[in-house]
Amino acid sequence: MADPAVSVLKRAVELDEASRFQESLVCYQEGIALLLQVLKVTKDERKKAHYRDKITHYMNRAEDIKEYLKKEKEDGKYHKQIKIEENTKGFSYEKLFQEYLSETVTEVWVEDPYIRHVHQLYNFLRFCEMLVKGRCKVKRIHLLTSHDEGNGRTQQINSLEEIRQSLEDFGVTLDVSYSSSIHDREIRFNNGWTIKIGRGLDYFKKPQGRFCLGYCDFDLRPCHETTVDIFHIKHTKKT
Known part of the structure; x- marks a missing residue:
């Protein structure tokens, strides 16, 4: 069940590394939503802890990108x-x-x-x-x-x-x-x-x-x- 989330988040990282931040943000958000669905149906506590760590990591990165894009807009560099x-x-x-x-x-x-x-x-x-x-x-x-x-x-x-x-x-x-x-x-x-x-x-x-x-x-x-x-x-x- 985690495969779709992994695929989307992998794409998010690739776009992030290529400095395509707007597109990567969309993929991070979609991947996080998919991973949250996986977390809801997971019974194994170790797997749940692993998913929570991943979700926190990707959410933090998504927030960093949001702040970066917001600053770009404020500085007149929106693109x-x-x-x-x-x-x-x-x-x-x-x-x-x-x-x-x-x-x-x-x-x-x-x-x-x-x-x-x-x-x-x-x-x-x-x-x-x-x-x-x-x-x-x-x-x-x-x-x-x-x-x-x-x-x-x-x-x-x-x-x-x-x-x-x-x-x-x-x-x-x-x-x-x-x-x-x-x-x-x-x-x-x-x-x-x-x-x-x-x-x-x-x-x-x-x-x-x-x-x-x-x-x-x-x-x-x-x-x-x-x-x-x-x-x-x-x-x-x-x-």
């Missing part, structure tokens, strides 16, 4: 990083963004130079659908992207115009701007959260076929390797 490994699943837009889309969000800025090709336009459409369906009250979306340099420019402009008109039906205004010098990818919400994804919204792999799992549900779609960096302006000191 959460998520590493999406190659071919992993479970990173739909809902899973990635919903934690930061509170009811106070009314305005969103998307800066991504690659909202050009058909699949990238569909990615942006799915992102807009998530905003409309979520608990946030988005009224305006700003998109800054770059023009398609090939024959797809007309399709790009027409597709974004169609998305704009569709959003109007839901009471949302879409402002589209183009820049030939944009390179960075960034998404900002007016509640202070900023999310930077190495590959922008285009981090999903092409599905194997139209009738394969993951074609519609992006939680089941394999991902390209990328890094997600999350900041909050409340915790970022300006120079």
Whole structure:
């Protein structure tokens, strides 16, 4: 029964040693909860004492990490990083963004130079659908992207115009701007959260076929390797 707890806590230690403290804290908390369940059903007193010692040790380390992260926030160094490994699943837009889309969000800025090709336009459409369906009250979306340099420019402009008109039906205004010098990818919400994804919204792999799992549900779609960096302006000191 202790095997799942051991596995999770082993992962917590690995993340801790790699200085991935936010992720390690989650694993420590999950592993401690599993170990507490094991402790409840254990009859052998020596094993119970062993589990108590382990729980105390991991709880102390988890508290140390909490204090460290708290100080980072107070010092204006708040930074959460998520590493999406190659071919992993479970990173739909809902899973990635919903934690930061509170009811106070009314305005969103998307800066991504690659909202050009058909699949990238569909990615942006799915992102807009998530905003409309979520608990946030988005009224305006700003998109800054770059023009398609090939024959797809007309399709790009027409597709974004169609998305704009569709959003109007839901009471949302879409402002589209183009820049030939944009390179960075960034998404900002007016509640202070900023999310930077190495590959922008285009981090999903092409599905194997139209009738394969993951074609519609992006939680089941394999991902390209990328890094997600999350900041909050409340915790970022300006120079």
